[in-house]
Every structure is written in structure tokens, then in C-alpha cells.
Amino acid sequence: SQQGEEDPQALSIQEGENATMNCSYKTSINNLQWYRQNSGRGLVHLILIRSNEREKHSGRLRVTLDTSKKSSSLLITASRAADTASYFCATDAGGSYIPTFGRGTSLIVHP
Amino acid sequence: EADIYQTPRYLVIGTGKKITLECSQTMGHDKMYWYQQDPGMELHLIHYSYGVNSTEKGDLSSESTVSRIRTEHFPLTLESARPSHTSQYLCASSEYGDRAFFGQGTRLTVV
Numbered sequence: 001s002q003q004g005e006e007d008p009q010a011l012s013i014q015e016g017e018n019a020t021m022n023c024s025y026k027t028s029i030n031n032l033q034w035y036r037q038n039s040g041r042g043l044v045h046l047i048l049i050r051s052n053e054r055e056k057h058s059g060r061l062r063v064t065l066d067t068s069k070k071s072s073s074l075l076i077t078a079s080r081a082a083d084t085a086s087y088f089c090a091t092d093a094g095g096s097y098i099p100t101f102g103r104g105t106s107l108i109v110h111p
Numbered sequence: 112e113a114d115i116y117q118t119p120r121y122l123v124i125g126t127g128k129k130i131t132l133e134c135s136q137t138m139g140h141d142k143m144y145w146y147q148q149d150p151g152m153e154l155h156l157i158h159y160s161y162g163v164n165s166t167e168k169g170d171l172s173s174e175s176t177v178s179r180i181r182t183e184h185f186p187l188t189l190e191s192a193r194p195s196h197t198s199q200y201l202c203a204s205s206e207y208g209d210r211a212f213f214g215q216g217t218r219l220t221v222v
Binding site: 030031033035040041042043044045048086088090092097098099100101102103104106 | 117142144146150151152153154156159169170199201203205207208209210211212213214215216218
């Protein structure tokens with residue numbers, strides 16, 4: 001079974017709005033990563049947050065991690081049409097350091 | 112950005128054919144992975160390697176096989192392709208505990 005589960009499965013917003021995606025996982029982790037996938041292409045790494053970190057920022061992206069709740073969130077501020085893509089979280093359950101992916105959130109940003 | 116390459120990008124073959132999907136990286140990463148992804152769906156880990164002469168099966172049962180004779184090369188082989196193997200295959204590599212770099216993927220169609 002998948003370690004991470006993203007929520008919502010699909011999100012549709014207008015340009016300029018913020019987009020928030022959540023990820024829940026089951027077992028302890030060393031780190032959690034967020035990736036982006038444009039239609040039919042490979043994944044691009046966005047942010048890695050380690051288990052001893054609570055928040056990280058990268059440009060318009062903000063990631064939080066709550067290890068007590070086994071959850072993470074990805075916030076994209078001031079979204080753009082070019083942010084339209086699928087977003088996946090990946091965890092490395094049990095110290096294996098093998099990235100295990102959830103189902104992803106499909107984000108559509110309308111111009 | 113990523114120095115990881117997959118060939119071919121697209122492949123259409125007949126049932127029963129033997130095929131090899133190529134994956135090469137120039138970053139010197141020890142860890143490499145193969146994921147299978149149907150359109151709009153999650154990524155399933157099918158094979159991974161910790162280094163030369165190391166190969167392991169992933170969470171999803173697969174009829175494919177892999178080899179790791181050189182650090183930079185991690186090919187995936189299907190001895191006898193079937194329509195059920197139609198999918199996208201994504202190769203990735205990483206250092207321990209660090210972000211993964213993905214290739215652009217091979218979209219396989221078996222007719």
C-alpha cells in the first residue's frame with residue numbers, strides 16, 4: 001500500500017489564489033519531499049523537508065511538516081496558470097530512503 | 112537540470128516481443144529506481160538498486176527484470192511484452208536521504 005496520501009485529489013482555482021495540498025503518511029520518516037509532474041512527463045523535485053524540521057520555504061512554495069500527526073502540507077501562493085500540474089508527496093518509510101509516492105493532487109489554475 | 116536520461120521516449124511494440132528500456136545517469140548516484148505509472152495515477156515502485164550488482168523488487172509485482180552492472184546504467188527488460196504492460200515507466204536516481212532526479216519517462220504501448 002502507498003505510504004503517502006494526498007488530499008484533495010483534484011483542486012481547481014483562479015489565478016492569483018492560493019493552493020493548499022495535504023499529505024498524510026503512515027509510518028515514521030527521515031524526510032518528506034514534494035514533486036511536481038506536468039502532463040506525461042517526469043517528476044521535478046520542489047522541496048525536501050527533514051523529520052526534524054517544521055517548515056520550509058522556496059519562492060512561492062511553503063511546506064509544513066507535523067510528525068505528530070504524520071502529515072504535511074504544500075502551499076502555493078499567488079498561483080499562476082503555469083502551476084497547473086500534478087503534485088506528489090514522497091516519503092522514505094522506515095529508514096529505507098526509498099521514495100514512496102502518494103496518488104497526487106491534480107491542480108488546475110484558470111487564467 | 113537533471114542528468115538522467117531514458118530511451119526510448121515512446122515505444123509501440125507487438126505482444127510477445129522482448130524489450131529493454133534504457134536509463135542512464137551521469138551524477139554518480141548509487142541509488143536508482145524504476146517506477147510504473149498509469150495516466151493520472153500514482154507511481155508504483157517496481158525495482159530499485161543500492162549500487163553495482165544490487166537489485167531489489169519493489170512494492171508492485173512486475174514481470175520485468177533489471178540489472179546494475181555499471182553505476183550509471185540501470186536498464187529494465189521485459190522478456191515477453193503483453194498489453195497489460197502498457198504504461199509509463201519512470202527511472203530515477205538519488206543520493207542517500209536526498210532528492211530524487213527523474214528521467215522524462217518511457218511511454219510503452221503493447222498492441
